Amino acid sequence: MKNTFGNSVAVTLFGESHGEYIGATLDGLTPGIEINPEYIAHMLTLRRPAGKISTPRKEQDAYKIVSGVVGGKTTGTPLTILIPNENVKSGDYAPMQTVARPSHADYTAQCKYHGFQDSRGGGHFSGRITAALVAAGAICKCALEQKGIFIGTHVKKCAGVADREFGDLPLDIQTLNQKIFAVLDDESGERMQQAILTAASQGDSVGGILETAIVGMPQGVGEPWFDTVESLLSHMMFSIPAVKGIEFGAGFALADMTGSAANDPFRMENGKVVCTTNNNGGINGGITNGMPILFRTVIKPTPTIFKPQATVDFATMTDTVLQPKGRHDPAIVHRARIVQDAASAIVLCDALALRFGTDWLH
Amino acid sequence: MKNTFGNSVAVTLFGESHGEYIGATLDGLTPGIEINPEYIAHMLTLRRPAGKISTPRKEQDAYKIVSGVVGGKTTGTPLTILIPNENVKSGDYAPMQTVARPSHADYTAQCKYHGFQDSRGGGHFSGRITAALVAAGAICKCALEQKGIFIGTHVKKCAGVADREFGDLPLDIQTLNQKIFAVLDDESGERMQQAILTAASQGDSVGGILETAIVGMPQGVGEPWFDTVESLLSHMMFSIPAVKGIEFGAGFALADMTGSAANDPFRMENGKVVCTTNNNGGINGGITNGMPILFRTVIKPTPTIFKPQATVDFATMTDTVLQPKGRHDPAIVHRARIVQDAASAIVLCDALALRFGTDWLH
Amino acid sequence: MKNTFGNSVAVTLFGESHGEYIGATLDGLTPGIEINPEYIAHMLTLRRPAGKISTPRKEQDAYKIVSGVVGGKTTGTPLTILIPNENVKSGDYAPMQTVARPSHADYTAQCKYHGFQDSRGGGHFSGRITAALVAAGAICKCALEQKGIFIGTHVKKCAGVADREFGDLPLDIQTLNQKIFAVLDDESGERMQQAILTAASQGDSVGGILETAIVGMPQGVGEPWFDTVESLLSHMMFSIPAVKGIEFGAGFALADMTGSAANDPFRMENGKVVCTTNNNGGINGGITNGMPILFRTVIKPTPTIFKPQATVDFATMTDTVLQPKGRHDPAIVHRARIVQDAASAIVLCDALALRFGTDWLH
């Protein structure tokens, strides 16, 4: 279904980096959800380039909701968000970019779209499109909080610098959701930003690891085949540009563990079944067990760098060298975190609506 | 859509570990694909428990195809495979298992199915169901080979022992597809199996990492949002029991790389665009670039172990201790590899059919 | 998605008329639904050829459920029904039928499947496949009755003879569901059967109109775009071989009515909103209004007749004349009625599960 994802709650994305609007349509929301404009604006702000470590392109992200909301509440019919592309300098880009930027989608877009793709600023492949996903996800995330489900993501690692581990999850999530640079340990965050600036000064870029925690999910959501909660979340996460890996719970570390160390023992706590450890990240057999959902993604280094790179011109099918110009981020990991939150919220709303019906948020 | 996955080519799974049949329906196959019974049988054999390191349950996996094939060729209409459960000893299991095996789906199944689930041998959550997925995937994998697309998976790591890196991919894939214990370096394989036996002797289990390589995929397949090739493959892989992580290309190692090291430079080679490195695993912007697709999954240690484990009885909602009995694998990583191949083949057939039409295999 | 239909509750069909099995997989059923074998057998009996007016092929339809049921109740995981093809005389049919039977799918199957289709007895296009749909639908229909939702269909018209109009719907539905030849007025039914026999004696066939009534549906189910209840039901009904038209409520008669005559006035009755008339067939704006759902389909005359027919041989691409042999029905309208009931039940279960969640039947 390509640019639409979800079953009961679904999101459709559209737009290009240098087009008039980017946008998203969110379908299947429970009617009567209160729209919190500050909440949406806050999440869009967290996604926006900020400070020395980000590109100078500063969009206001003055989104507007053009359908699906009346009197500040969702109607239950499709909610469409438009975000105008204000600060576009098309002159930075040739009308058709035929020199493929390595590890960008220029060449694969050419293979798929035969030269008709919008190549300005990455077109439909641009990270800019995630602004619409964030706005849509903000509505879902805010609604989930009304049901006691909270989502937060920190930069677990960036440019070789690690953040501290998650501790008190509800508290950590609350803290992270207020931070521009989402780390649990600010001193680590400072060092990360320093490392990003160092890479930038060398014309280079860095990547990192994002860790997301979700608390408050009810048990019994998800499917054994094929719509496991891991399947749904990973399907969505791999749509976020630059994500190249995802792991749940202990993830790849499980490869070096024995079963006796890896298994999460159950026990009763206040009349509720809980796990003593959470190596499975809140999901057993594809279905939520009531423990926090935990996953990590890897964000590859921003492919645009300020060093000459060997590549090809696919118009002439010849080798060439690319010397990038324009404005770009030496890192996006700190911005991608809010995309991950938003994207997760949409997936959870869909899974919950399928499980409990379209009125589940009432 | 739960137990059905795919758009143009789709697979539906059904069955329980101790039911009469497990099975799969494969829909949307190009008509006229030759069915190779030896190929299917070979793949089923590779999935089956074998040798000292696996459970004594030895199914013949005497599958039969009951629809969609006439004269040894696909008709283009749904192909259903049935595999009888021959060697069932229901006595090993209580009619309703209310003591939740840690890190199994017993408790989450209870939350979702309210006690109506088939709990014998894991029911619909059982790894046994993957036999049907393997049979279905074998048909796809065999068909892909007619188009020059080859898939192979090795046990990259198991119980702390690493296999050698991939080298000559087409050759390595060919070799792996003949091996019972799929390693590139047999000496490493011996040490892995020894480590598995050691764990087994301690009543414990181990996990590992599987690495899959796919060569021959045409460029321009996949979507930017939301059906990236990574999204489609990961959605499927997280359906395989025990998979808790997936990474493409350099994967999580990208977190510690700079852009200049991570980017895959393009160059011309024999009139074709290739990449000098393949840190993106053959996928840029969600779309194949013609380079080999490379991904790794982590397989958690088999949750069934022969040590007492703290857990709960969800019938009485009380703490208890589980002492497992019956027959189980101290490792499944070496068996899961063929499931990963099969599952990949189904995903690729769907993506190719969407791109090139339902006759694409002619 | 082809041979799978539905979102939360979905059915997958497979099999060919002369293959080993036909079957259906029903996914997404609420766990704990009691399976009533007599109910299923009864519905299969109503679909089976019977009496002088039907083909001598008499299948026992000895279905078996091979997954998704434990202890006589649904598990919530996919329920697969297999029906063996017992009474197959392949000798009646050439291995490859290249003389296209007019108004059958022989020629279009050739265009789509390039000669690889199973042409024996209509293959996957055969009305025989509806036996699996009936078995699957029987489970849904029986479950709906537990929630007070009842479905019944009568032969409204056949061979120029009309049945009486629906009267007391709950009573009429109850009566119809016990009848082999489903008419409200038995005398009309006798005349219909006589007319069918007359057509048969002339080597010809007849069609008819089926009218389905559904009582007890809750209000507020369905969508304005694109999954209106009419859209969902019609999508399903046009899968039933021979259906060439569908109309809801007053249907095509609305073309000759004025708005003042066609509109269904609302009024309160026992604290509930009802309509004084039901020209909209229980659906306004695509959504149920609580009134009975009413629709009619037209069943074309069985295309197989015992008269010479002009046609082509698509192997040689030449004109030829077809002289049919074998066993066939001079009418299927009286058998299709139970298919329509079963198919409706599946659609309603899906719509209700989407609306009220997967546990809606508890």
Next chain:
Amino acid sequence: MKNTFGNSVAVTLFGESHGEYIGATLDGLTPGIEINPEYIAHMLTLRRPAGKISTPRKEQDAYKIVSGVVGGKTTGTPLTILIPNENVKSGDYAPMQTVARPSHADYTAQCKYHGFQDSRGGGHFSGRITAALVAAGAICKCALEQKGIFIGTHVKKCAGVADREFGDLPLDIQTLNQKIFAVLDDESGERMQQAILTAASQGDSVGGILETAIVGMPQGVGEPWFDTVESLLSHMMFSIPAVKGIEFGAGFALADMTGSAANDPFRMENGKVVCTTNNNGGINGGITNGMPILFRTVIKPTPTIFKPQATVDFATMTDTVLQPKGRHDPAIVHRARIVQDAASAIVLCDALALRFGTDWLH
């Protein structure tokens, strides 16, 4: 999937009658399709109220395409069309309409959306939304014509007056596509319009029958189960407000025909297989046979009339009488015809892309 329909080519609809924008996102179009603004504007004009027989609300339908088109050609990524609601007089409607207009969606919307629906002007249920569907379908229809596939619809019947039968289909289609009031016989058209005016003068409304012909479709498109061409088209058509029935080929008349009269004999013509008659409307077994696709829909009389009507106030749950005010059409059948064309075009593009791949239009 609700407000999204289609698999390879899909359309998503959003907006409310009195919101800022209505719109549509068209996904999966072959890249490089030329956008013809005159073509789109022309189709929007044909949908717009015109002349004495339509409501005075005159929108300019000044649509804009905000994504998916560069240099006047489709990029292959989602194409979003926005149409502003210019001529909105919200004062005509109370903020929340609790008196249910008979045969409108007011009451069912209340049941589904619990009072949060946008009730101004019918909200998301409004026929106004079809303007976005028409714009999206215009792009598809124009593209289909490049491949020799032409679609046209006439008002076959309105207010008791019948148009002449289709004759030379390609010519008739060409003629219809230029007409404001789409009839084949202008004299009949005059009488229809007169009858509409007469109904209007009596405060009443009328309905009618639309007949659509599609020529040039290749053979072998569609599926036996469940995505028959009839299923796909009917699913879409029943989304168009006021459609209450659909029939293909001879349709309901087949009920009174014998098989020997109803069957469409095949014969060779210029090396091509054709049918002598077309009672099956170009579809056998759910799959196109290369003959023209023919179907008819019934459009119910516009439910808004200027006579007092018994109804309920669902806020107070009491009986009441409705006396409608505002601006409304005494008939919409002549406007709905272009919606039917547009909607058909989208369905066909999807079916063709699934069959022949995403590049099929090149």
